[in-house]
Amino acid sequence: MSDQQSRGRSRANPLFLRDEDLREAIELLFFAYRDFTGEADAVLESYGFGRAHHRIIYFVGANAGISVGELLTILKITKQSLSRVLSQLVEEGFIDQETDAEDRRRRRLYLTDKGRALESELTLRQSRHIAEAYRHSGAEAVAGFRTVLRGLINERDRSRVAGRDSETG
Amino acid sequence: MSDQQSRGRSRANPLFLRDEDLREAIELLFFAYRDFTGEADAVLESYGFGRAHHRIIYFVGANAGISVGELLTILKITKQSLSRVLSQLVEEGFIDQETDAEDRRRRRLYLTDKGRALESELTLRQSRHIAEAYRHSGAEAVAGFRTVLRGLINERDRSRVAGRDSETG
């Protein structure tokens, strides 16, 4: 065996990152995301909804008047998948569909009061979870957290994330 | 409306964290996790596998000789759900089951050579993705990233994550 294959280092990681460091990151993401999403699930369950409903509620809330097609682009799912869940939310009065005045093919989506209430409840849970982690970590760590997460996101979608692109350049 | 409800601040965030900061974090996690997991999916698809297979392959690889029960605890799924996927992996020769010598009720799980090869391929993809984000972010940012992610993980599971607990205290 050549010594470039020695403990914890491989051709794939030409810098000072050990395999162990990268494995740690993989596991951190797995557990953190599991616990992060787990927060809102209890709320959703009481409404008979799942994560798909949450994603729609969230992005319609954050982008009032978004079209179906734009929502599909963000979620990267098929329109059939979206339709099933979106129809439910419309029927049960969480989301309003309004025909675009300029292009009457388009349906613009808005949260109803009921939808906004659910969105707040869900976002509140997740916000609390994050705020707690942020408080325990300090401002510097938070800055690093944001930088690395941005780096993990496909370039095309980075601009979609809310908040300032403070370190775009 | 009382002024404690003014722009971007609410009772839920008693510190200097604005709602916008927390929304940003929610979206960062959503997009980053989506793109992070998307990496390995192409590989898995070529084997006819999904994320459930990946999780099993990963944790058996990282904990050689783990029992079925321990795996269930980590994954937080039912044994019926695990069984479906695990049986497949055993049948197709990615995982070996060996009866524990001391307690013959237990089946200890190990990756076969074939399983190890797949695990390496999958972990490599994700490691590359992370390594790239790490390189672009710098050591300080990486430290912050790790700290905040650890804070997002339920205390009970923090010790399960690989890597040193360098900032436990």
Place this chain on the structure above:
DNA sequence: CATATATGTCAATAACACTGACCAATTAAC
């Protein structure tokens, strides 16, 4: 009018998860 776009819908399928009910082997307790 022909074509492209935006959306919706029907049908079939699959991955992944659940609950409930059992069974078998093994070990631990009385």
Place this chain on the structure above:
DNA sequence: GTTAATTGGTCAGTGTTATTGACATATATG
């Protein structure tokens, strides 16, 4: 040694989220 608990597996049924393919409708654009 019989009973009880543990570990693991399995069968049946269900539900959520996603897929592909085919087709329909309304509208916009050329």
